[in-house]
């Protein structure tokens with residue numbers, strides 16, 4: 001609510017300074033052909049030298065997780081913005097573990113001495129998804145090592161505990177078993193697919209019934225789909241990740257908990273690094289060092305890893321104890337909510353894509369935040385929504401990079417950075 005009010009004010013202020021109303025941004029849906037740019041970039045800078053911010057999907061090898069340093073160093077104004085996947089994964093695992101310990105006496109629904117959980121996996125080639133699977137298995141004692149790291153492969157089903165990618169764990173005398181896990185990919189290839197998760201929980205429930213004591217998901221989109229389809233009625237605690245508003249609200253109805261990846265800080269950083277590069281100021285401006293409007297972040301909400309050219313927001317667990325503080329996921333982060341002056345920071349055009357216009361987290365939390373911050377930072381952002389499956393669906397709409405001053409890129413596949421940089425290098 002507050003975020004909306006602030007946005008209205010920001011737009012009004014922008015209108016007074018004759019700032020283009022197009023700054024509210026527009027979303028071109030998937031499959032809508034080439035984006036119309038309506039204007040041109042304000043500088044004569046070559047496309048290859050324009051600021052680039054990779055966000056949410058870090059350029060990396062989807063099999064090994066190795067960072068794509070060529071993409072991260074595309075030019076001197078290239079950065080990545082995401083969140084600390086390992087810290088968040090550990091928090092998610094600990095949140096589930098703490099819940100089990102606190103409800104030890106009533107959690108085993110069929111009293112067979114085994115706490116059974118099922119796990120919805122987002123994308124087996126996505127660093128964040130891999131980290132979350134590992135974090136949960138590690139905390140619950142079900143992890144096994146493979147090639148020097150925790151095995152994050154989906155197991156299919158594991159009725160009798162014989163799966164080799166996991167093992168049975170033990171928590172305070174109770175056995176813990178991963179009964180089933182699966183990558184939630186739909187038939188067209190879209191990952192983190194909530195509808196697939198909603199269907200799968202039905203299949204799992206008919207195979208395992210009251211052996212399922214806990215449902216865990218790599219994100220809230222899939223978690224809420226399973227909660228609404230099955231676990232809410234069956235009173236089975238379900239844990240997700242992202243702290244989307246609907247998931248936070250569901251905590252009051254029995255959703256077990258979620259993790260805030262501080263999307264309010266990430267969305268700010270995504271646009272802020274571009275703003276700083278366009279202003280030609282130190283990259284830390286408005287981040288670790290207050291800017292001329294007083295925007296600044298404290299180091300308990302983010303970290304910068306210079307070698308990786310990456311900003312990572314820090315995560316916070318959201319449970320029945322504190323969910324009241326997280327009810328509006330689209331509200332800007334107070335310490336960085338001050339409007340920049342339009343004469344000192346004139347309007348610039350930014351091309352920004354979202355890999356899948358139907359992605360729950362990106363469309364319901366991240367994009368509304370970006371739309372609040374673009375006004376505050378005087379950035380005129382063109383939002384392009386992909387289909388979540390094919391990179392070309394998005395790159396086809398980057399036909400006129402000369403029309404933009406900067407780019408924020410969310411890839412379908414983390415290996416595909418060169419599909420974008422090759423366009424900017426032409």
Ligand code: BGC
Nearest residue numbers: 056128192219241242359361
């Ligand atoms: C979010 C997921 C989302 C994914 C998209 C992750 O950080 O937790 O909900 O689907 O990003 O890349």
